[in-house]
Amino acid sequence: MSRYDLRGRQELEDRIRKTVDPEQGRIPMFVYTDPDVYALELERLFGRTWLFLGHISEIPNPGSFVVRTMGEESVxxxxxxxxxxxxxxNACRHRGMRLACEDFGETTMWRCxxxxxxYGSKGDFLGTFMGAPFEKVAYPEGLDRDSLHLLEARCETYRGLIFATWAKDGPSLEEHLGDVRWYLDLIVGRAEMEVVGVPEKWVVPTNWRLPAENFASDAYHTATAHSFLSRLGMVKGVDFGRDGYHIDPGGGHGLGVGVHFDDESYFPAELREEYERNLDAGQLATLARLKNMHGNVFPNFTFLIPNFIEIEGRRVTGAMLRVWQPAGPNRTQVWAWHLVERxxxxxxxxxxxxxxxxxxxxxGMFDQDDTExxxxxTRTSDAALYRPEEFDLHYAMGLGVPPLPESEFPGPGDVYDGKFSESAARSYYRVWRDHLLEDGR
Structure with a gap:
């Protein structure tokens, strides 16, 4: 179906409206790798919502830049x-050639x-003798410099995290993040953070949404897919992923907070004063009990504090960020950042x-399990495109279970006792469906 085939577009929207039913925990398999669904995502989701692009420590100086992707567009x-x-x-206004062909660097201008x-560092087309070679000969009538300004996205930051959107109006970044900000503070706001090295990149033959919703909602798979942790003696049992809270903060975001029951925090005592300066009492109490935390900011930005493990006699974890960058309906480029307190x-x-x-x-050991x-x-979804009837997936874990009273957990959102739930996944697909259908009906 062509994206300009209005009849086909309407049929696709009707199919999504009829079959994607988060309220009953039913998600059809076709939505993962159908190329028409993917085209709709690029237009109505990646073309309009806030997308994570990097950390402020990656561009420390005037002239610093990195090249990233929004949807399938280089920026x-x-x-x-x-x-x-x-x-x-990342496109010249003359013929659309990429201006920055490196992954990162420092420059005073971009020359196609x-x-x-x-172009200057503010995106402006530079003046005579700089903007275009032989300008007076090639363009004796002159050039409209304002019309040649680079196309610019709205850009905002939160706790050093850089986001952008092509939508010229609509929610601010803080409105988009909503209550998930309280939990992001535990990973990127507890101290002055910095990226270690450059982000890793690799390609996985999967749809981008599968890992995104995995981190938003799925602690259930840890007992099976990651059971090696118990067999290697790195955790006490295969149920290590259950203790804690499943949290639906709204907006399609989701996370799980794993807790321990020891008296002392697992985080370094040397950083306690900095944590106290940056976090409120509820966040400090949560950090003191934290054993792990996984989550996803809608649509495709993952944050992670892995389970603490012992190395050289010390308990240690890290702060990790990921983007599940779509590169087709069944191909994803993974971007992974490792952060640490400066x-x-x-x-x-x-x-x-x-x-x-x-x-x-x-x-890493976990990624080998998950990517398989x-x-x-994804292969099952590809095959399901040719089935004569819908193949519905089961997203009903925890359906009808009420959240905890607000007094039992200091953080915002719908909080559920234990990490085995799919409430956040249902919310993820509710927001995803609303974006694709535009009117939410």
């Missing part, structure tokens, strides 16, 4: 010579490698890096 995330962070479509059109003790930084490499890097499942699910 430049740069700090201008005025120190303001901006996001531009095709015809030489040149003023952390060296042992925490060193062992945390080892823990990241061992568990959730491109070669997501690949197989």
């Amino acid at each position: 430049i995330v740069g700090r201008g010579d005025d120190s303001v962070v901006r996001v531009f479509l 490698p095709y015809h030489g059109f040149t 003023d952390a003790p060296e042992w925490w930084k060193k062992l945390g890096r080892r823990m990241y490499t061992q568990t959730f890097s491109s070669s 499942n997501w690949e197989a699910q």
